[in-house]
Amino acid sequence: KNEVEQSPQNLTAQEGEFITINCSYSVGISALHWLQQHPGGGIVSLFMLSSGKKKHGRLIATINIQEKHSSLHITASHPRDSAVYICAVSPPSNTGNQFYFGTGTSLTVIP
Amino acid sequence: KAGVTQTPRYLIKTRGQQVTLSCSPISGHRSVSWYQQTPGQGLQFLFEYFSETQRNKGNFPGRFSGRQFSNSRSEMNVSTLELGDSALYLCASSLAVAGNFQETQYFGPGTRLLVL
Numbered sequence: 001k002n003e004v005e006q007s008p009q010n011l012t013a014q015e016g017e018f019i020t021i022n023c024s025y026s027v028g029i030s031a032l033h034w035l036q037q038h039p040g041g042g043i044v045s046l047f048m049l050s051s052g053k054k055k056h057g058r059l060i061a062t063i064n065i066q067e068k069h070s071s072l073h074i075t076a077s078h079p080r081d082s083a084v085y086i087c088a089v090s091p092p093s094n095t096g097n098q099f100y101f102g103t104g105t106s107l108t109v110i111p
Numbered sequence: 112k113a114g115v116t117q118t119p120r121y122l123i124k125t126r127g128q129q130v131t132l133s134c135s136p137i138s139g140h141r142s143v144s145w146y147q148q149t150p151g152q153g154l155q156f157l158f159e160y161f162s163e164t165q166r167n168k169g170n171f172p173g174r175f176s177g178r179q180f181s182n183s184r185s186e187m188n189v190s191t192l193e194l195g196d197s198a199l200y201l202c203a204s205s206l207a208v209a210g211n212f213q214e215t216q217y218f219g220p221g222t223r224l225l226v227l
Contacts, residue, residue, distance in 0.1 A: 033216070041220065
């Protein structure tokens with residue numbers, strides 16, 4: 001059983017569409033991270049959140065701790081948003097960083 | 112500021128050999144974590160180093176080891192390579208402010224290892 005489940009696995013959207021990627025986790029966490037990975041492998045951290053909602057440009061991330069669920073929204077999607085989006089959680093600990101990763105959502109935005 | 116750098120970027124080895132990968136964190140970052148990414152298993156946490164000490168370890172066999180130097184640079188070593196060790200190995204660094212491990216991770220470009 002995976003500690004972190006993402007849906008959908010694959011997503012194709014037309015440019016301009018509103019996109020939602022979901023992440024559910026089964027462990028207690030201290031933080032949830034949304035990562036973006038472009039072809040070629042480079043990973044960029046988009047958000048780290050432990051409660052509520054964060055917004056950066058066209059990206060919005062929300063988390064519901066009680067329901068153990070987070071969503072990543074992309075407004076006005078663009079072909080350059082095409083990437084794999086990965087949800088990761090860090091469990092409570094008083095030291096260090098440890099992560100459980102979702103399997104990723106592959107997003108393709110068509111012009 | 113320069114980003115996280117990893118060397119080498121690509122590597123081909125044969126079964127049974129050993130390999131050492133290097134990671135230089137962002138200046139001022141004290142924590143370095145290592146991850147393995149394969150098509151089958153996705154991203155998995157290997158271990159994390161802080162102040163030259165391994166702080167956390169994932170579920171990998173003892174063939175996987177690492178160390179961190181006083182300048183925060185880190186190396187990971189894989190001994191007796193197996194075909195299944197073929198993967199993208201990523202490192203990430205963070206500030207590791209004392210008492211706070213909820214931090215943004217800054218990833219390097221990765222080292223792509225192929226074991227033949």
